[in-house]
Amino acid sequence: MQRDDYITRLGLTPHPEGGWFKETYHSDDRYFALESHGQRYRYTSILFLLAAGHPSHFHRLNHDELWFYHAGDPVTVHCINADGTYQTVTLGMDLAAGQVPQFCVRQGTIFASEVADTADCGLVSCVVAPGFDYQDFELFTQAELLAKYPQYGPAIERLAFKTK
Template structure:
C-alpha cells in the first residue's frame, strides 16, 4: 500500500488544473449540456456547472468575489481551507472546510448568491486543499464581481483589516 501523499503539482497535473482569476487553480468538470438553459438578466446560463478548485502554498488565497449564483462547495483532500463570508447586511462569518468533522470542519458548504466570499489555505502537511463546486445557475464570468479595494472598503469598512489581505492586488 502506497502511503505517499501526492504533491500539489502532482494533483494539479492529474486533474489538469490551470490558474484561476480569483487565485488558486481550477478546471470545469461539468456543464449541463443536455438540459435547456435558464434565462437570466445577463443572458442564458446552464442550469448547473461544476469545477475542481485547489489552493496551494504558492497560491493560498481565493480573493474576495461575489457570485450571483448559489454555490455548493465539497471538500475532498489536503489541508483545511478557511472561508470568509460577508453577507449583504455586513455580517461576517468564517468557516473551515476540512476532513476533521469532530473539530467542526465542514465537508460541504453552501454559499448563496449575493454573499461576498474569499478562501484561504490553512497551514498543514500537504501544501494544498482541494474542493469541488457545484454552481446553479451555472457559472459565467459575467455573473462574478472580483472585489476591489475601493468597492469593499466603502461597503464594509468595519471589516477592512481582514478584507485587505484577501483582495487581489
C-alpha cells in the first residue's frame, strides 16, 4: 500500500506536529494525573503515518510514549534527551541493520521522527500513558532549539518548524 491508501483506508487526518493520525483507543476511565494537574485517560493510542517530506516535528510530552512499528518504510525517531544528549532510533523489522520493532520515548524528551526522503511512508502506533492531551504537548521552533542545542543544527533545521 502507498501513503494515500493508508490515509484513506485508516481514516487518518493531519496531525499538528506533522504526519497523519487517528486515535484508536483510550482507557474507559480517567484519573487525576499529578504531573498534568488534570484529568487524563490512563492511556491513549493512535495510528500514526509519516511520509517523505512530512516528518513529525520536534516536540515534547510530559508522559512516556511507546512506539510500535507496523508497516512500510522504517521510521527514525530523533531524541534530544533530558540530559541534552542526542540519540536516533530506527523503527522497522530489519533487526540485522539495528532496527527495532518498538521504542519508548521517555517523558521530557524533545523528539521528532521521519522516514527517508527516498521512502514512501511508515506506519506506527503510539501509546501514551497517562493518556495524551494537548495540554501536555509542547511544540518547538528552530530558533528555540538552536539557541539551546546548536550542535544539533542540521536535524533541528530539517525537523523543527520555523515558526509556531
